[in-house]
Amino acid sequence: MTDTIVAISTALGVGAISIVRLSGKEAINIVNKIFKGKDLTKVNTHTINYGYIIDENEEIVDEVLVSVMKSPKTFTTEDIVEINCHGGIIATNKVLEICLNNGARLAEAGEFTKRAFLNGRIDLTESEAVMDIIESKSEESRKLAISQLKGNLYNLIESFRTKLLNLISSIAVNIDYPEYYDIEVITLEKLTKELKKLQLELKNLIKESENTKLLKTGIKTVIVGKPNVGKSSILNTLLHEDKAIVTDIAGTTRDIVEGEILLDGILLNIIDTAGIRSTQDIVEKLGVDKSLTLINDADLVIVVLNGHEKLSSEDKEILEKTKDKLRVIVVNKSDLDQNIELEELPTTILCNTTTKEGLSPLKEKIKELFNLEKIATKDYTYLSNTRQISLAKQAYKSLLSAVEATANKEHIDLIEIDLRECFDILGEIIGITYSDEVIDNLFKNFCVGK
């Protein structure tokens, strides 16, 4: 970490200004060499300086504002220079290139944050939030990242941990001071009640977090149905309705994102493959395995049925395979005679793509399924990356085994072991590992001693 790194730190092609950022010992010197304006080595820290970036032939590349921030009060704690470029993608790329030619090294993804973290500038949750800002796609997820930076996530986890801590301490005091008759004995009944509350709370936190995560990465949506039930017309109508950008960029290695739909600020990634589209039939042509993988990977499955016909065996198979998934059942062709037996199906949405009837209930339904209204209006404090969510799930597992142990009438000290595990894992999310919190809390809240 002795070299100076540089990167374009704004998303390319979005917005009028792009920022080229440098961090490291040589940051100021490098920019000073290519800057026409004040002598940047002599300006005060945290100042913005107007001037031009020039190339090796002293030709002006761009008109810029240069922010100079000197160590240690910077994001990475190193010297940082940010060049605000105004000339669009080509000029910005040129500025970057000149920086590289003058001794800076191209930063790896997230390297600024890594430096900030390694230099002790930010804690683990904060650094993850910064990573997420870099990666965030939609406005919603940017807000989420910003609120996490302020430590909301820390407070959220901490308040849950405090509740757990109080419960653990009450058990601990029962163990270490068994003869204190005035101290409330933690009975299994009381424990069951408390655990139920905690379980629900953590479960909701995880669920909402997962939904929130979808805000950033987009909701992987698969549309399934027999040939000619109107899958494509639903897709196309959705796309047109929301003026979404249709792209052909690869999402993950496996999925091809057919289209991205912004549904009131919520990103839907419609997953499809050319193969599936051309065969028009998932179940038959690709076999159950392949279609299952697609369905399993999806966050949302839209099952399309033809309202004009009775349920076929293929329809039934699709319904069976998707029954454990978050799904919306759309009965299309509601303009024709309805022969389908609706009472056999769970909640359905009637839809007629030719008249666009039924599309808004579909959108409402999707928003409802992901609790998106709530997320969108709330204060954005959720676990927002995979590491955090997977730790929270581990913690939930420990909590569950405590619940089970309680139901099996295990001894409270054994149940406490599970609770302690849950407590420690949650601590890991916010970077606390080893602590005497239980003991401190025990003596603070209980009157014990010889």
Added chain:
Amino acid sequence: MEYEIIVVGGGHAGCEASLAAARKNHKTLLITSNLQNIADMPCNPSIGGPAKGIVVREIDALGGEMGKNADKSLLQAKMLNTKKGPAVQALRFQIDKITYPKEMLKTLTKEKNLTLKEAMVEKLLIKNNKIEGVELATGEKIYAQAVILTTGTYLRSVVLAGSTKKASGPHGEKESKYLSTHLKELGFKILRLKTGTPPRIAKETIDYSETLLEAGATEPLSFSFDNKIYYDVNKQIPCHLIYTTPQTHQIIKDHLKESSMYGGYVEGVGPRYCPSIEDKVVRFSDKERHQLFLEPESIFYDDIYIQGFSTSMPHNIQEEMVHSLPGLHKAKILKYAYAIEYDAIDSKQLKNTLETKIIENLYTAGQINGTSGYEEAAGQGLIAGINAALKLEKKEPLILKRNEAYIGVLIDDLVTKGVKDPYRLLTSRAEYRLLLRHDNADLRLREYGYKIGLISKEKYQEFTKKKQEINNLFNLLKTTKITPKKEINSYLEKINTTTIKDGISLYDLLKRPEVSINHLENFISLPYSKEVKQQVTINAKYEGYIKKASKEAEKMLTLEEKIIPATLNYQLVPNLASEARQKLSEIKPTTLGQASRISGVNPADISILMVYLRRLNKDE
């Protein structure tokens, strides 16, 4: 006269340290200011309790004396937490304060390599940062290769009651005036700690009709694994329970400022777990009453100890307070309560062998290290004695890990975190307490005891036989299957457990909460001892939890195996947070595991350190 090892202080730490050293065939001298005060119990008349009781078992498993001596001095025995899991069950004895020291003195006197001497040590003799011996108040110099300081609360101790403040050790004993100043000059950081003890009252002045009886256990119990002589359970001396009254609380509130603590006369930091009664009334003002136990101190005299009533009020207020208690309206106070302040060293200046980092071959154990409690002291004393001896023998030290013993947890906490208030062991301090049980202390530690040479061959053979039998019983139950025959299912029905449809091993049957090992005797004869059956039962019933704990412990051990060289210069490790750098330089952890337990050292610092060490190893 020359010795190999000198132990300074004859309390619980000193007794264990000197016995261990002498039994390992080192010429040992125990110096105490008063031979009549050997193994004295200046506070509560009991040994054991949660966590502490398990320490006593561990001491016994390693070949120490406390458990055996407690067995000889019992007034009343109680198994605590019997309604909870096996990991937290612990033994506590009420102890006769006359018998315990008397028996310990007998044992010390009989030890052939051990000499006892009454004297006051004032200086340490040091050459090139290595201990050479001690200098007494008389000017006499005694030389030795290792010295163990177990000075308890005697360093610059001051006894307080109300505004009176007197330089003195516990109950009028001579304090050690100069040693702590000397230690400070040598570079030890000195802490000022405080503790206290409640009043003692005359037994015949108590009206027991206003108290509740606290009886002992109905089956005979012992601390020592070797003890086969049991006492008469019907002849135990009971304790009694009373509660403070609103009047008591009023007296305390009215006179709060007169107590040493609230009057501002105390500099030392008191233990959080051992608050004085005025602390309880102030800090927990919503509590209407606090419970107190009336505990006999001895069958040879009449003092009754009021457990829970320690105070630093002046004597006249103590009279009022005691008389406000049920059954004690006319009680005569025989000894007033007092607070005591004393010096301790910063335990972060110790290695995990209990040798000091500053002076080679100087060890410290017990309250001088900032702990409290007889058991914590004895445990450290034993380890210091063993390690001082092992070092002279040029052998590897005994360092118990956190998953091996409460003693390991205790010492790791001391050297890694240090103390702010007197340290007491609690079950909550042990992460792997399911492994650290009362019942399996011998299985955990006897092997060490034998290797070190504190367990005789004969006792060791008994132990290996027990281990073998546990194995045999395990295998027997795992391989013996019962099938759904009519008579078998009707027996299962009779003992209120579900009947079987397929064959099942007896071991799996034992896993059912309602099935005990005695039930299994219906199917097969089990000629095994109670202890052997208990081990197999606990392992069957708590297998899931035990496995989980073992797995967690293994995780810890992988960090524990990553050794940090003692010479590592943390200034050279790039990117460490400055707090971590400072703490690591101060404590000099020996492993990454220990480093990770230092407060202020974050996971990021551990990762950085890990990377640095890896690079260091590669370069070599």
